Amino acid sequence: MNDAEFRRIHRREIVNDRVNGASQLARQALDSLAEFAGSCSEQDPDALQEALLAFSEELQFARPSMAPIQNLIQRWIDRVEVLPASDMERMRRDAADVAQQLSDASVRAVSDAAERAANLIGPDAVILTHSMSSTVQAAFRALSGRGVRAIVTESRPGLEGRNQALHLDHYGIPVTFITDAQLGHFSQFATLALTGADTLLADGSLVNKAGTYLLALAARDRGIPFYVCCESFKQSTYAADRFELESLDPGELDAPRGRHITPENIYFDITPARLIDACVTEDDVRRLEQAAQGQQ
Amino acid sequence: MNDAEFRRIHRREIVNDRVNGASQLARQALDSLAEFAGSCSEQDPDALQEALLAFSEELQFARPSMAPIQNLIQRWIDRVEVLPASDMERMRRDAADVAQQLSDASVRAVSDAAERAANLIGPDAVILTHSMSSTVQAAFRALSGRGVRAIVTESRPGLEGRNQALHLDHYGIPVTFITDAQLGHFSQFATLALTGADTLLADGSLVNKAGTYLLALAARDRGIPFYVCCESFKQSTYAADRFELESLDPGELDAPRGRHITPENIYFDITPARLIDACVTEDDVRRLEQAAQGQQ
Numbered sequence: 001m002n003d004a005e006f007r008r009i010h011r012r013e014i015v016n017d018r019v020n021g022a023s024q025l026a027r028q029a030l031d032s033l034a035e036f037a038g039s040c041s042e043q044d045p046d047a048l049q050e051a052l053l054a055f056s057e058e059l060q061f062a063r064p065s066m067a068p069i070q071n072l073i074q075r076w077i078d079r080v081e082v083l084p085a086s087d088m089e090r091m092r093r094d095a096a097d098v099a100q101q102l103s104d105a106s107v108r109a110v111s112d113a114a115e116r117a118a119n120l121i122g123p124d125a126v127i128l129t130h131s132m133s134s135t136v137q138a139a140f141r142a143l144s145g146r147g148v149r150a151i152v153t154e155s156r157p158g159l160e161g162r163n164q165a166l167h168l169d170h171y172g173i174p175v176t177f178i179t180d181a182q183l184g185h186f187s188q189f190a191t192l193a194l195t196g197a198d199t200l201l202a203d204g205s206l207v208n209k210a211g212t213y214l215l216a217l218a219a220r221d222r223g224i225p226f227y228v229c230c231e232s233f234k235q236s237t238y239a240a241d242r243f244e245l246e247s248l249d250p251g252e253l254d255a256p257r258g259r260h261i262t263p264e265n266i267y268f269d270i271t272p273a274r275l276i277d278a279c280v281t282e283d284d285v286r287r288l289e290q291a292a293q294g295q296q
Numbered sequence: 297m298n299d300a301e302f303r304r305i306h307r308r309e310i311v312n313d314r315v316n317g318a319s320q321l322a323r324q325a326l327d328s329l330a331e332f333a334g335s336c337s338e339q340d341p342d343a344l345q346e347a348l349l350a351f352s353e354e355l356q357f358a359r360p361s362m363a364p365i366q367n368l369i370q371r372w373i374d375r376v377e378v379l380p381a382s383d384m385e386r387m388r389r390d391a392a393d394v395a396q397q398l399s400d401a402s403v404r405a406v407s408d409a410a411e412r413a414a415n416l417i418g419p420d421a422v423i424l425t426h427s428m429s430s431t432v433q434a435a436f437r438a439l440s441g442r443g444v445r446a447i448v449t450e451s452r453p454g455l456e457g458r459n460q461a462l463h464l465d466h467y468g469i470p471v472t473f474i475t476d477a478q479l480g481h482f483s484q485f486a487t488l489a490l491t492g493a494d495t496l497l498a499d500g501s502l503v504n505k506a507g508t509y510l511l512a513l514a515a516r517d518r519g520i521p522f523y524v525c526c527e528s529f530k531q532s533t534y535a536a537d538r539f540e541l542e543s544l545d546p547g548e549l550d551a552p553r554g555r556h557i558t559p560e561n562i563y564f565d566i567t568p569a570r571l572i573d574a575c576v577t578e579d580d581v582r583r584l585e586q587a588a589q590g591q592q
Binding site: 130153154155156157162165166168169170172173174175176177178179180181182183184185186209210211212213214217218221245253255256258259260261262263264265266268269270 | 426449450451452453458461462464465466468469470471472473474475476477478479480481482505506507508509510513514517541549551552554555556557558559560561562564565566
């Protein structure tokens with residue numbers, strides 16, 4: 001495989017992934033950079049550095065709705081573009097090391113955020129969740145054996161909820177598995193709602209799998225808290241009105257065909273900060289809803 | 297086919313139907329009663345009357361979440377049980393005539409309610425709707441050619457939204473077809489939300505396909521009105537806390553298998569009256585939300 005093929009294939013894997021969440025894909029992008037640092041065919045350190053930075057920019061916006069990919073790659077760029085281009089093997093090794101360090105930091109952040117969420121939630125909760133999040137899975141793992149139950153939506157069209165349910169089943173968590181449309185009915189049996197995040201926007205609003213806004217509305221209407229749990233790498237500097245929500249293949253809907261019928265597959269939605277009770281990261285538990293009320 | 301088989305098959309058709317709405321199934325039940333009045337093997341008018349009434353009671357609660365079946369069959373019972381049991385052929389004919397009259401009244405009511413809704417909505421509306429309703433279809437037909445557009449959810453697991461989209465396509469209405477989970481995102485592009493009803497409860501709350509409560513929450517959060525359009529036969533005397541929501545085959549979800557995973561398929565949800573701006577029947581436009589506020 002030549003360099004161009006390597007870059008195209010690795011970028012496409014991230015673009016087409018419907019199994020992994022934003023944090024996992026960010027780490028996968030870092031893995032691709034580390035691997036490319038080793039395999040790139042350039043013959044001098046300057047050209048290698050340039051090829052690595054060009055590839056990183058291709059990966060950075062492969063999934064525009066997922067801030068951690070942009071953030072972690074940006075951190076990698078910031079460090080790799082100031083590496084001294086004196087030695088070929090050192091450039092290869094340093095670029096790969098930086099990727100590994102950032103990936104490790106992301107794994108630690110996910111684990112710390114999940115631990116903090118588990119402490120906030122405590123035993124015997126009935127947790128309503130939507131779509132799939134490795135951070136939410138880690139929170140459930142930390143809560144296993146403590147009387148916690150889950151209500152999990154299937155999350156059409158990607159059906160990420162099936163993966164989520166299987167993980168929780170593996171931790172011994174009792175799971176009620178429902179269609180997305182039943183989210184409102186089942187919210188009456190939950191004591192709280194919890195999701196991960198694809199991106200946190202500058203105004204505190206949340207970009208996550210389509211349906212999350214409905215979950216937050218149902219939680220508010222039932223009087224139960226809605227928590228978001230994610231690593232701080234999910235924070236974006238974009239405001240909601242400048243943020244691009246990814247539109248994926250409408251063929252995933254298997255829509256009926258008609259001259260006047262247009263299927264749409266917007267994969268994410270935006271939940272305003274006023275509907276989020278707390279955002280839990282590796283650093284702290286931020287009470288967004290109270291902060292928003294304080295501003296009014 | 298003997299009488300018992302006839303009754304079992306006709307009842308089962310209504311129980312298993314995922315294509316037709318509550319009004320259509322109520323009329324189908326009346327058709328079955330009319331047909332049974334002709335074919336029943338009983339040999340004297342008293343026994344025929346008794347067999348007809350027994351069959352009607354089997355049909356009446358075949359779909360416990362659908363009030364019009366209960367209401368129209370009750371009207372039929374009220375009239376058939378006072379028929380004079382003097383003449384065999386007359387009993388057959390009168391029982392069938394009563395069924396036909398009630399069925400005609402239902403068709404007129406649906407058509408009048410739809411006409412009233414179309415007048416309320418007016419031209420150039422962008423209407424967000426969920427699941428399938430013949431009354432909502434009739435309202436769209438009345439609005440065709442008037443610049444109205446529709447946003448239609450697929451409505452898992454029965455996918456009644458596909459049928460709805462095809463009907464609107466047939467009327468030349470531009471349809472944006474989405475997953476149920478995208479309902480929140482797309483509510484920002486709608487000027488109003490509209491559904492039919494399976495049942496209206498005594499306190500003004502609405503029983504309709506699961507997901508309707510989420511539609512109503514999104515409409516309220518976006519500041520657009522949520523209208524319900526249905527024939528008055530949908531009115532039930534039950535309160536929300538005494539009403540049974542039908543649970544259908546969880547196999548329809550194709551859930552992942554796990555020791556701790558329990559799929560649920562509650563087909564309906566309850567939308568409280570405070571989230572309904574108006575209920576349009578053949579009789580009038582009732583402003584429920586204002587009425588609820590007046591009571592506070």
